[in-house]
Amino acid sequence: MSYKYISIKEFGGPEVLVLETKERLPEPKQGEVRIKVQATSINFTDTLIRRGIYPNVKKKPPITPGYDMAGTVDKLGDGVSNLTEGQKVAELTIIGAYSEYIVLPANRLVPVPDNVNAVEAASMILSYVTAYQMLTRSAKVNEGSKILIHGAGGAVGNAVLQIGSILNLKMYGTASTDQHELLIGYDCQPIDYKSEDFVQVIQNLEPDGLDAVFDPFGGDHFKRSIKTLNKKGKLVAFGAYNANTQMDLIKSFLRVQIWNFTPWIPSTNFYSIGSWHKKHHDWFESDLNKLFALLSENKLKPQISRTIKIEQAQEAHELIEKGGLKGKLIIEMNK
Numbered sequence: 001m002s003y004k005y006i007s008i009k010e011f012g013g014p015e016v017l018v019l020e021t022k023e024r025l026p027e028p029k030q031g032e033v034r035i036k037v038q039a040t041s042i043n044f045t046d047t048l049i050r051r052g053i054y055p056n057v058k059k060k061p062p063i064t065p066g067y068d069m070a071g072t073v074d075k076l077g078d079g080v081s082n083l084t085e086g087q088k089v090a091e092l093t094i095i096g097a098y099s100e101y102i103v104l105p106a107n108r109l110v111p112v113p114d115n116v117n118a119v120e121a122a123s124m125i126l127s128y129v130t131a132y133q134m135l136t137r138s139a140k141v142n143e144g145s146k147i148l149i150h151g152a153g154g155a156v157g158n159a160v161l162q163i164g165s166i167l168n169l170k171m172y173g174t175a176s177t178d179q180h181e182l183l184i185g186y187d188c189q190p191i192d193y194k195s196e197d198f199v200q201v202i203q204n205l206e207p208d209g210l211d212a213v214f215d216p217f218g219g220d221h222f223k224r225s226i227k228t229l230n231k232k233g234k235l236v237a238f239g240a241y242n243a244n245t246q247m248d249l250i251k252s253f254l255r256v257q258i259w260n261f262t263p264w265i266p267s268t269n270f271y272s273i274g275s276w277h278k279k280h281h282d283w284f285e286s287d288l289n290k291l292f293a294l295l296s297e298n299k300l301k302p303q304i305s306r307t308i309k310i311e312q313a314q315e316a317h318e319l320i321e322k323g324g325l326k327g328k329l330i331i332e333m334n335k
Contacts, residue, residue, distance in 0.1 A: 001024070001025050002021050002022060002023050002024070003021070003022055003025060003099070003100040003101045004019060004020070004021050004099070004100050004310055005019075005020060005021075005022065005064050005098060005099035005100065005310075006018065006019060006020070006064055006065060006066075006098035006099070006310065006313050007019075007020045007062050007063075007064055008050060008061050008062060008063050008064070008065060009061050009062050010061050011050065011051055011052030011061065012050070012051065013050075013051075014050070014313075014314040014315075014317040014318050014321075015314060016050060017050065017065070017098075017313045017314045017317060019310065019311055019313070025074075025101050026101060026102070026103045027075075027103070028075055028076065028077030028080075028103050029077050029078075029103075030077055030078045030079050031077060031078075031079050031080060031105055031106055031107070032077040032080070032103050032104065032105055032106060033073050033074075033075065033076050033077060033080055033083055033089075033103070033104065033106045033109070034073075034074045034075040034077075034101060034102075034103050035069070035071040035072065035073060035074060035089060035101065035102050035103070035104060035109075036071050036072050036073075036074040036100070036101060036334050037069050037070075037071040037097060037099060037100055037101060037102055037333050037334060038070055038071045038072065038118035038119075038122075038332065038333060038334050038335075039069070039070045039071070039118040039119045039121065039122035039307075039330050039331065039332050039333070040066045040067075040068060040069045040070075040097040040098060040122055040330070040331050040333075041067070041068055041122045041123055041125070041126060041127070041155075041328050041329065041330050041331075042308075042313075042316040042317065042320055042328075042329040042330070042331065043067050043068075043126055043127075043155070043320070044239070044320055044321075045067055045126070045239075046065045046066070046067055046317070046320070047317055047320055047321055049063075049065050049067075049095065050065060050317065052246070053244075053245055053246040053248075054246075055246060055253075056094065056272065056274040056275065057094065057095060059095065063095055063096075064095060064096050064097075064098050064099055065095055065096075065097075065098050066093055066095060066096050066097025066098040066099065067092065067093060067094055067095070067097065067126055068090070068091070068092050068093060068097060068122060068125035068126045069090065069091060069093055069097035069102065069122060069125075070088070070089070070090045070112060070118040070119075070121035070122040070125070071088070071089065071090075071102075071118065071334070072086055072087065072088055072089070073085050073086060073087045073089060074101065076106075077106070080106040082106060082107070083106055083109065083111075087111065088111065088112035088113075088114070088116075088118070088121070089109040089110065089111055089112060090109070090110050090111075090112050090121050090122070090124075090125055090288065091104055091108055091109050091110065091125075092125055092126065092129070092273065092274070092277045092284065094274055094277075098310065098313060098331065100310070100333050100334055108281065110284075110285050110288050110289065110292075112292065113292050113293075113295075113296050115296055116292055116295055116296060118332070119304060119307060119330050119332060120295060120302050120304075121292070122328075122330055123155075123302035123304060123328045123330060124288065124291050124292065124295060124300075124302060125288065126155075126156075126273060127155040127156045127158070127159045127302075127328065128159045128163070128291045128300070128302070129273060129284060129287055129288055129291065130156050130159070130238060130271070130273045131156055131159035131160040131162075131163050132159075132163055132287050132290070132291060133271065133273070133276060133283070133287055134160070134214055134236045134238060134271050135147075135160065135163055135164065135167065135169075135212075136287075137283065138234070138236045138269050138271050139211070139212035139214075139234050139236050140234075141164075141167060141169060141211065141212060143167060143168045143169070144168060144169070144170060145167075145169050145170070145211040145212065146169070146170045146171075146172075146206055146210045146211050146212075147160075147164065147169055147170070147171055147172070147210060147211060147212045147213065147214065148171075148172045148173070148174070148198070148202060148210050148212075148213040148214070148225070148228055149161065149164075149171060149172070149173040149174070149188070149213075149214050150173075150174050150193075150198075150213070150214060150215045150216060150217060150221075150225070151174065151175070151216055151217070152171075152173025152174060152175045152179070152183055152188060152190070153173075153175040153176065153179030153182060153183070153326065154216075154325075155303075155325075155327065155328050156216065156238070157173065157175070157214075158182070158303050158327065159302075160214060161173065161182075161183065161186040161188055162186065162300050162301070163300075164186070164188070165186045165187060165188075166294070166299060166300075171183075171186065171187065171188035171189065172188065172189045172190075172191060172198075172201075172202060172205070172206075172210075173188045173189070173190055173191065174190075174191045174192075174193040174198050175190055175191070175192075175193065176192070176193065176194065176324065177190075177192050177194075179326065180192070182303075182326070189205070198224070198228070199224050199227045199228055202228040203227070203228070206228075208230055209228065209229050209230030209231070209233055210228050210229050210230060210233050211229075211230065211232070211233050211234070212229075212233060212234045212235075212236060213225045213226075213228055213229060213233070213234075213235050213236070214236050214238065215235060215236070215237050215238070216237075216238050216239035217239070218237070218239065218248065218252035219248070219251075219252060222235060222237055222252065222255065222256060222268075226259070226265060226266060226268070229266040230266070231266060232266070232267075233266045233267070234266060234267040234268065234269060235256070235259075235266065235267070235268040235269070236269050236271050237252065237253075237256045237268065237269070237270045237271065238270070238271040238272075252270075253270050256268045256269065256270040257270065302327070302328060303326060303327030303328065304327050304328050304330060305325045305326055305327035305328055305329055306329060306330075307329075307330045307331070307332040308329065308330070308331055308332070309331070309332070309333075310331050310333055312331075313331065316329050316331070
C-alpha cells in the first residue's frame with residue numbers, strides 16, 4: 001500500500017516542499033507503533049526548519065517536516081501493550097508529521113479522548129501546551145496576575161488568551177486592529193502594535209509594572225518588553241519571529257539567558273517546547289491531558305483558520321510567513 005508525504009531535499013523557501021509517494025507503509029519495530037496520521041498543524045516553527053535555521057533540528061535533508069500530529073494506531077510493534085489498534089493518539093514529533101503514516105515509540109504517545117476530533121487535537125499540541133506551560137511552569141502565574149501577550153491574535157497568543165481567561169488573569173495584548181474584537185472577547189485589553197507604543201501604554205495603565213510578558217519576536221523587542229515588568233516580573237521569550245538566520249536565533253537565546261543572571265533586570269526565560277518535551281515528557285503528557293480534558297468540557301475552543309490537504313503544504317507555508325492568520329492551519333489527511 002502506498003502513502004503520500006512531504007519531503008525537503010534542500011533548505012529554502014516554500015518551493016522546496018515536495019509531495020512524494022512511497023510504495024510501502026513503514027513497519028514498526030520493537031516498542032513502536034505505526035500511526036495513520038489524521039491531522040498535523042502548520043506552524044511558524046516548521047518554516048524555520050524548512051529554512052534550516054531551527055537549532056533543535058540537527059538532521060540534514062532529506063527530511064519530512066511536521067511538528068505535531070494526531071491520528072490512530074494502525075499497527076503495533078512487538079512488545080507494545082499500552083495501546084490498541086484504532087486508538088486515537090497525539091504527539092509532538094518535531095519533524096515527520098507531514099505524512100499520511102508515521103512510526104513512533106509507543107511510550108511517547110498521548111491518548112486522545114474519544115469525543116475530541118483529530119483536527120482539534122492537533123491544534124492543541126504545540127500552541128496550547130506552549131501557552132499552558134509558559135503560564136503555569138515558566139511564569140508561574142496566579143489568579144489576578146497581570147500579563148502582556150505579544151502577537152495575541154496568533155495561534156499561541158490565542159491559546160494564552162483562552163487559558164489566561166480560565167485562570168482569571170488581567171491581560172493586555174498586542175495585535176492588529178482587526179483582531180481586537182477577539183482579544184476583548186477574552187477580557188484582554190488590546191494594544192495596536194502599529195500605532196501605539198506598548199511600553200508607554202503599559203507604563204501608563206500599570207505604573208507598578210506587569211507580572212509577566214510573553215514575547216515571540218526576539219532581538220531588541222525583548223529589551224522593550226522588559227521595561228513593562230515589575231521588579232519580580234518575568235519575561236518569557238518563546239521564539240525569534242524576526243530572525244533571518246540561525247545566528248539571530250542563537251543571539252536572542254543567549255541574550256535572554258545572560259539577562260537572567262543580571263541582578264538589576266527582572267527574571268527572564270527562553271521557553272522551547274521541543275527542549276522541554278525531550279527533557280520533561282512527563283510534564284508534556286500531564287499538561288496535554290489537562291488541556292484535552294478542558295477541550296472535552298468545552299472550556300477551550302481552538303480557533304481553526306482553515307483545514308487543507310497535504311498537497312497544499314507550499315501554500316500553507318506562504319500564508320504562515322505572510323502573517324495575519326486568525327487561528328491554526330491544519331493539514332487534514334486520511335479522512
